[in-house]
Amino acid sequence: MKTKNSISIFLALLLNVTVFFSQESNLESIALKYQSSFEENNQGVGILVKRDNQVYTTSIGNHNLTERSVFNIGSATKTFTAILILQEVEKGNIMLTDTIGTYLDPIPNVDGALTIEQLLTHESGLDEVISKNIQDIFYAKSDSLYQDDLLQQVGENDPDMVGKYEYCNTNYFLLGRIIEKLTDQSYFDVLRERIIEPLQLQHTYPYVHKNLPNLATPIHDDRDVTEFLDYRYFANVAFAAGSVASTLIDMEIFYTSLFETDKLLKKETLALLLNSGNDVYGLGIFKPNSKEGNYYGHGGNNIGYSFRNGYNPNTNNLFIIFSNSRKIPQSKVIHSDLMAFTNGETIEQFSEVNIENFKSYAGTYLLAEANLEFVIKLDGDSMYLLVPAQDAKSELTQKNETTLMDTSVGATFSIIEGSTDRLKFKQNGFSTEIVKVTSPNAISEQK
Numbered sequence: 001m002k003t004k005n006s007i008s009i010f011l012a013l014l015l016n017v018t019v020f021f022s023q024e025s026n027l028e029s030i031a032l033k034y035q036s037s038f039e040e041n042n043q044g045v046g047i048l049v050k051r052d053n054q055v056y057t058t059s060i061g062n063h064n065l066t067e068r069s070v071f072n073i074g075s076a077t078k079t080f081t082a083i084l085i086l087q088e089v090e091k092g093n094i095m096l097t098d099t100i101g102t103y104l105d106p107i108p109n110v111d112g113a114l115t116i117e118q119l120l121t122h123e124s125g126l127d128e129v130i131s132k133n134i135q136d137i138f139y140a141k142s143d144s145l146y147q148d149d150l151l152q153q154v155g156e157n158d159p160d161m162v163g164k165y166e167y168c169n170t171n172y173f174l175l176g177r178i179i180e181k182l183t184d185q186s187y188f189d190v191l192r193e194r195i196i197e198p199l200q201l202q203h204t205y206p207y208v209h210k211n212l213p214n215l216a217t218p219i220h221d222d223r224d225v226t227e228f229l230d231y232r233y234f235a236n237v238a239f240a241a242g243s244v245a246s247t248l249i250d251m252e253i254f255y256t257s258l259f260e261t262d263k264l265l266k267k268e269t270l271a272l273l274l275n276s277g278n279d280v281y282g283l284g285i286f287k288p289n290s291k292e293g294n295y296y297g298h299g300g301n302n303i304g305y306s307f308r309n310g311y312n313p314n315t316n317n318l319f320i321i322f323s324n325s326r327k328i329p330q331s332k333v334i335h336s337d338l339m340a341f342t343n344g345e346t347i348e349q350f351s352e353v354n355i356e357n358f359k360s361y362a363g364t365y366l367l368a369e370a371n372l373e374f375v376i377k378l379d380g381d382s383m384y385l386l387v388p389a390q391d392a393k394s395e396l397t398q399k400n401e402t403t404l405m406d407t408s409v410g411a412t413f414s415i416i417e418g419s420t421d422r423l424k425f426k427q428n429g430f431s432t433e434i435v436k437v438t439s440p441n442a443i444s445e446q447k
Contacts, residue, residue, distance in 0.1 A: 027058040029347040030337050034060050034330060037395070042222065043329040046071075048248040050318040051342050055252060063324055067248040069216040071322045072208045072234065073307045074300020076251075077244040078172045082120055082284020083258070084179050084190055086269050093182055096120070096276075100174060103181045109154045110174070111162075118162070119171040120284060121277035125161035129154045130169035130241055137237055138303045139228055146232040151177075165278045169241040172284075176240025187240050195264065199257050201250040207234040207243040215245070216324040218304020225304055242302060251320050255311050274313075291429065292339060301326050308335060310342075317342045332410025350407075351398040353383050358404060360420045361413075364438035367425060374434065376404070376413065385411075 027049065038044060038061025046065035048057045057067040065071075088094045094103075094116065101112025109127060118124045129150055137145065154170060176187040183190050188206035196204050205212060209231035218225050234243045246254070257263045258270065265273065273283045274296060280287060288294045295310030306328045309320045319338040321328060328334065337347050355378070362378040375386035376396070383396045385406045394408040402415040411427040413434075421436040 026341060026347075027056050029349070030334070030341060031058045031060045033337070033347065033349050034334060038062065038329060041329065042219075043323065043325065045321055045323045045328065045334070046216075046248055047338065048252055048318075048320045049338065049342055050252055050256070050316070051344070053316070057248060061329075063217060063219075065216055065322065065324060068203065068214055069322075069324075070203055070205070070212050070214045070245050070247055071216045071307065071324065072218075072238075072242070072300070072302050072305040073244050073246050073251065073322075074238075074242045074302040074305060075169070076298045076300045076307055076309065077238070077240065077242045079258075079284045079298050080191060080195055080244060081172050081175050081179070081187075081240045082273060083264050084187075084194060085116065085120065085175055086265055086273060086283065087194060088179070088182055090266060090269055094178075100178065103178045104174065107151050107154065109156050110151070111157060114162070116175070116178070117276070117283070119175050121281055122165055122167050122171055123161075123163050123278065124168065124171055125158040125164075125166070126168050126170045126174075127155035127157055128168050128170060130173060130237060130239075134237075135303065138225075138233055146230075146236050150237065165280050167281075172241035173239050179240070188235070188243075191244070195254070198263060199250075199253055201246065201253060204244065204246040204250045204254075207231055207238070208245045209234070212245060214247075216305070216322075219325045220303050229304075238302065242300060248320055248322065251309070252318065255309065255318055255320075256316075259311055259313050260316060293343070295339065310339065312342070330407035333405070333407040336410070351400075352381075353396060353398045353404065354401075355381060355383070357401070358383060358398075358415075361404075361415070361423060361436075363421075363436040365423060365425075365434040366437050367432070367434050369432060373437070375438075385413075 027047065042062050044059070044061035044063035044065045046059050046067060046069055048055060048067055059066050089096060096115065096117040098116050099112055100114050100116065100119065106112060114124050150173065179187050179190055191206045208229065210226060210229040218229065258265065273285060276283050285296050285298050288296060294312050294314050296313070297309040297311060299308040300306065303326055305322065305324060306326055307322045308328055311318045319342045321334065321338060323329060340347055359378050362376050365374045365376065367374060372387065372389060375388065377384045377386055383404065384393055385396055386393050394406050396404045396406055399405040399412060404413045409427065411425065414424040416422050416424055416433070422433050425432055425434045
């Protein structure tokens with residue numbers, strides 16, 4: 001399931017697509033770029049790219065994460081849920097303007113006058129219930145925990161946010177319940193009958209359980225957490241907001257089927273899914289970021305798994321990446337590289353930091369706009385970025401002669417000519433100057 005950033009993201013028969021899986025494609029340049037770093041940090045990713053009707057895959061780092069590894073897609077499940085709702089719209093069984101009170105009995109702190117569309121577009125103002133204490137729930141050993149009605153734990157809503165976008169998993173939990181009321185079936189049975197079986201997704205499952213074949217080993221806080229996997233966590237808690245398990249192969253079939261055929265939705269309904277909603281979110285899918293091109297998609301994060309993707313309906317090109325940890329390692333730069341490869345652009349390799357050029361810039365800096373301190377630390381032949389308030393540490397690379405880059409969040413730190421106590425900071429289109437507030441000697445003991 002999705003979490004927010006702290007500073008402000010084979011069927012060849014199916015579609016007559018020429019498909020081959022290759023470790024020897026140009027994806028090698030991406031694999032080469034990250035392999036040593038991922039190995040050193042015990043990280044791994046599996047990648048699939050469809051470009052010009054050919055499919056390429058690669059595995060980087062540890063854990064042997066391939067196109068056939070099974071993983072939790074997290075909040076990408078929301079696109080599946082939105083499709084099931086829109087199929088009901090096509091059948092005339094429901095309207096997007098219908099209120100949720102039409103289908104669900106009264107729920108404390110859930111306004112029955114909210115509409116189906118407001119749930120789909122995250123414009124309900126509802127309280128987040130799924131992400132509350134999610135780690136405690138995952139590690140819990142109490143069977144009684146899964147007998148609780150999660151919806152009875154929804155806190156007070158924010159009426160000022162009704163009609164405004166604010167991502168909230170509770171919306172899709174409710175949509176799953178509405179699907180069950182409409183069909184008189186479990187949400188998971190409907191998933192099988194309407195998406196998994198028609199698309200012949202051989203290794204896609206309505207929810208994660210520890211006996212799934214080829215299940216990627218979930219890693220959290222540098223430990224194998226397989227022993228804590230409990231299907232009830234995914235089925236009862238993540239539910240229609242984040243339960244589904246799949247593979248890169250099956251997810252390629254899913255996205256290609258959604259965008260290029262009418263197997264799931266009619267063309268006019270697909271247009272509704274993509275174009276409704278607000279500037280950020282359609283119906284179960286994120287809209288393109290103008291800086292990154294015309295890519296629609298929906299990522300997901302859960303304990304032990306993370307997932308990102310993007311589909312460009314103008315070119316039919318697609319990229320998908322997953323990791324067996326809660327965050328995609330070096331997510332910002334690897335995401336940019338995948339889009340570059342998908343668009344046929346050159347992949348730039350990292351450069352080792354020229355310590356002589358940058359060692360005088362070690363120290364603690366203040367990002368005044370966020371009241372946040374960064375530490376640029378010199379350690380032997382490497383430089384690191386530390387964010388003490390977030391207990392975060394990542395190795396810096398050199399983007400060019402005057403710029404350091406933190407690959408985990410895509411932030412850059414550029415030299416300002418004539419100054420060693422200020423740097424130009426850029427991230428996600430935001431740019432400012434950060435000022436050194438502590439000398440290197442004062443932080444020599446920081447880890």
